[in-house]
Amino acid sequence: MIGFIGSVFSPWYRWSGRKNPQNHVCINVATYGPGGRFTMTDRGESALRQTGARLEVGPSMMRWEGDQLVIDIDEISGPPLINRIRGQIRVIPSALTGLELPLTPDGAHIWRPFAPTSRIEVDIDRHGWQWQGEGYFDANFGTRALEEDFSYWTWGRFPTKSGATCFYDATRLDGSTLAAAYQFDADGNGRSIPLPPLAKMRRSLWAVKRETRADAGFKPRQTLNMLDAPFYSRSAVQTQIDGEIVTGVHEALDLRRFRSPLLKPMLAVRVPRRKNWNFNTSPAGS
Template identity: 30%
Template sequence: MWWYIDGTSENGTHAFSLIIFVGSVFSPYYSLAKTRDLQSADPENFCSFNLALYNQDKKIWTMTEFSKKHINRKNDCFEVANSKIEWKNNRIEIEIDEIATPFPKRINGKITVSANKFFLYSTWLDDDKKHRWGPLAPHADVTVEFPGLNLNWSGHGYCDSNEGDEPLENPFYGWNWAKAHLEDDSVLVFYDIKQKKGRERVLPLRFFPDGSVKRIAPPPREDLPGTKWFIPRFMRAEPARPAHILKSLEDTPFIREVCYPLVFWGTDNL
């Protein structure tokens, strides 16, 4: 399972993405352990806080894995070594104490996620109903404080969670996920899922500030330039205003993160 949180500063010059893993899908060690003996490969032995901090053209990245002897799980708190995520004072508080990679540097700071409405929405991703996903705070306010990096900013953000009863690679070839914040504070999410068995699925959902969720008609898929790893990518957009890549944040064999300008119902979104 994982929690995903991201945020962008009000002026658009800073951003972050954070994935907190129990059984990291990006871990070569977890992958090797599953290859050797799937039944004994305990996901709690491969936990991490994968943080990326973006400051214009500068990026700081952390992803140190820890075994289960370094984790502490409670109903309202999850700790991995010295970092933790906690539900406190009706908001999500995240304390980061990590080492940057590939150039070692201690990264200490705090991220706070608050929202007028936290969601309890959850839906199945696969036909066998073994994998579940849902936003916790589709439209959130975030504050980011990393004194040692001279980072202190506020902006808007997003938080969701994904959990499963089996390894992610069992039912899926891959997936494509995108979101857009709209002017009325609702959030669009497009989740395209390619299953190994069964049809391709798409979740085109709009999350409203009052907590309601509406399924919408998905716009057509539009192919975009592939990555340097020859991985295809696409986006859903209205034909009148095709999507294009503004900036590539991550381009690796296992994850691609990009910014797109999108138009929905006549309004520009990112």
């Protein structure tokens, strides 16, 4: 689940010239496994209400209740499985961190791992879509389009016995690279750690290149395909860190492909635009 102000993967935002991020907002929901759904409606400025503790986008919202992040969703999924998805997710961090990582030397892009170790409680209005488990909460901030500064990146977050380990690797358009590894404990303390070697993985179904970090000699593997697009892959990946076998969420993003204008009409099918919203009269989920 991702909340966007300035929906970076929206073709409508790109076609608008990215002049007004508040006019392209979204709460993206993706569920996995049999009957999985994907929602990513690009909404206009009238659908946005925001405070320091609340992000409301049309019929869905994220809000802090004490030390819990509560996410209420009421969205319509995109093709090929078009129907409504409603429910609530609670994210309960073990602690919040103050760490942030500039992804470019000028700080135009920043990664902030607010709660790298969390529990989540999921209650979706479908049979069997209720569960509790491991979660996390992070954010990316930027003042330029991703494809203006990067050609490729991978990111991974892996729960460990002591907390969580995150890897961030990127290739910038100027040829420079970012390579970072952070370890977090349950109290939210984060520290930079030595980088394990890069290890190649099998390409995604759309042949997106994938790699992550692993102990020398270990071959990481995908255990669950979550989201596959011509420029993006999200999956559960098993790797080994300091001798511990762990499974976490891994992303690979090919910005060279994303820059292609041919992709934008394809994305528009999956990312519908709903410009107008009235909180007093709009029906939920529209």
